[in-house]
Amino acid sequence: MAPAVSPFLDPGASSSAHSLGILQLKRDHLIPTVLSDASSTEYAEGNVVNTRFGSFTHSSLIGKPWGTQILASVVDTGSRGGRSKKRKREANGEGNAAEDASRSEEPVRSVVKAATTASSGFAHLVPPTPETWTLCLPHRTQVVYTPDYSFIIQKMRLRPGDHIIEAGAGSGSFTHAVARTVFNGYPGLEQPEEKDEQEVNGTTSRKRRRRQQRHGHVYSFEYHKPRAEQLREELVSHGLDPLVTVTNRDVYADGFCVDAENENAPNADVIFLDLPAPWLALKHLTRSPPPPAVVKSIASDTAEPPTTTSAPRPPKPFRSPLNPKTTTRICTFSPCIEQVQKTVAAMRSYGWLDIEMFTMEHKRLEVRRERVGLAEEGLRGANPSPATVQEAVQRLRDVEDRAKVFHGLQKEKQEQIMRRAEAKKRGEQAPAGEGEADGLKKKTEGLPPSKHDRLERAKKESESRALFREGRLVCRTEPEIKTHTSYLVFAMLPVEWTAEDEEKARRKWG
Numbered sequence: 001m002a003p004a005v006s007p008f009l010d011p012g013a014s015s016s017a018h019s020l021g022i023l024q025l026k027r028d029h030l031i032p033t034v035l036s037d038a039s040s041t042e043y044a045e046g047n048v049v050n051t052r053f054g055s056f057t058h059s060s061l062i063g064k065p066w067g068t069q070i071l072a073s074v075v076d077t078g079s080r081g082g083r084s085k086k087r088k089r090e091a092n093g094e095g096n097a098a099e100d101a102s103r104s105e106e107p108v109r110s111v112v113k114a115a116t117t118a119s120s121g122f123a124h125l126v127p128p129t130p131e132t133w134t135l136c137l138p139h140r141t142q143v144v145y146t147p148d149y150s151f152i153i154q155k156m157r158l159r160p161g162d163h164i165i166e167a168g169a170g171s172g173s174f175t176h177a178v179a180r181t182v183f184n185g186y187p188g189l190e191q192p193e194e195k196d197e198q199e200v201n202g203t204t205s206r207k208r209r210r211r212q213q214r215h216g217h218v219y220s221f222e223y224h225k226p227r228a229e230q231l232r233e234e235l236v237s238h239g240l241d242p243l244v245t246v247t248n249r250d251v252y253a254d255g256f257c258v259d260a261e262n263e264n265a266p267n268a269d270v271i272f273l274d275l276p277a278p279w280l281a282l283k284h285l286t287r288s289p290p291p292p293a294v295v296k297s298i299a300s301d302t303a304e305p306p307t308t309t310s311a312p313r314p315p316k317p318f319r320s321p322l323n324p325k326t327t328t329r330i331c332t333f334s335p336c337i338e339q340v341q342k343t344v345a346a347m348r349s350y351g352w353l354d355i356e357m358f359t360m361e362h363k364r365l366e367v368r369r370e371r372v373g374l375a376e377e378g379l380r381g382a383n384p385s386p387a388t389v390q391e392a393v394q395r396l397r398d399v400e401d402r403a404k405v406f407h408g409l410q411k412e413k414q415e416q417i418m419r420r421a422e423a424k425k426r427g428e429q430a431p432a433g434e435g436e437a438d439g440l441k442k443k444t445e446g447l448p449p450s451k452h453d454r455l456e457r458a459k460k461e462s463e464s465r466a467l468f469r470e471g472r473l474v475c476r477t478e479p480e481i482k483t484h485t486s487y488l489v490f491a492m493l494p495v496e497w498t499a500e501d502e503e504k505a506r507r508k509w510g
């Protein structure tokens, strides 16, 4: 059942049972999990997320403010191994009656055992957002990453209340991001906010007026049936299904109206095409039926066969999926420049204007404090090499001074051993030497501290230092980032200038 408000839109202050939470192990390593306080047949401690940084029981994750550092728990994962082997045998048809009987006798745990905190291992519990979801979603295809979709959404001026067409939906990374952007209330539950809007279509009145805004909606199209079904399931479990209509459709052949009769048009303000041949879909994104000769010439330019295997269908009556009252903004996402050339040529033929292309060369800037110097020895996140020539020379002198004393002591010790051996040979009593510990203490007095002493001192001193604001502020670019680099083509299709508009203008301007 869908939650009242999707955690992607309003995660609240803390995590709750039956809702999605994301366990962040490292910056780019996140694990999504639907939290459940129910008992589990696998572990006495209830449901558990096992990671390379330890096991985390769901009970330790529920009811925690987002961002909390969660310590790993001690969980007996031994019994799980036995069970999974048993399941494997069962799956292979190797189970037997005795095993089945013993399984049925296994106690059903009704009480969840309290887990104890492990001695090491932690993770952070973060709320589900399109950004965190993009980093941990089950990959069914290449996905659009955050640096790309943040630019696309901004450039297409996507706003709450807009209707957007997206094809193909793939793994749903872009879908989640745009569902959040267009959200202005759930259809049927609440009215969208009214907004002030200038009447631009009317030629006489230029007054501002209050207009009832419609609910924002995402129309997602995906050719691959299992992908479309999986996305539908994900959207239901994330509470986003009222905002997104997923249609399993070959958009090259069948276009973008959402029901079979071509009746229900999305009335889209914005289009995003992440398809292998976006130019083949453009014929369906016009305001009036395109001339057949133009459609034919664009299709005949396609050297590679489109992804579709659908048999040709009889033509349906034309119905535009675009909002007739607003300028339509489009973005196509293509990995290579040849696809861009074909897309731009087709856009020109169908009347798209303001066509421009961008290439994404995103790099994340890493800003941090760099602490360098011998005083940092043994401390985390610092460079303990000498910061100046003086520090380096002083350290060399200290090492030499200590080495001299050490070698002197070694020599003395050897001489003492030889003296004792000679005295023994002569049958005399061995000469009484200075106590070894006393000798060492006397000789190392006034010497520079040993490594052990230095580390101890640095650790103690660090307690009274404000390390977070010490050191030089440095800014570096990351050498690599996980983004699907692409060419983005943007364009606009103005509203149609009708005979009625012409007449109005003629009347007004003569």
Ligand SMILES: C[S@@+](CC[C@H](N)C(=O)[O-])C[C@H]1O[C@@H](n2cnc3c(N)ncnc32)[C@H](O)[C@@H]1O
Pocket (backbone or CB within 6 Å): 141, 142, 143, 144, 167, 168, 169, 170, 171, 172, 173, 174, 175, 221, 222, 223, 224, 227, 249, 250, 251, 252, 253, 274, 275, 276, 307, 308
């Ligand atoms: C690169 S993936 C899209 C990834 C998606 N934008 C995301 O962020 O997760 C391209 C998708 O387009 C779909 N596709 C290809 N040809 C199509 C067509 N003719 N109609 C609809 N979808 C199509 C593919 O099945 C594939 O899932």
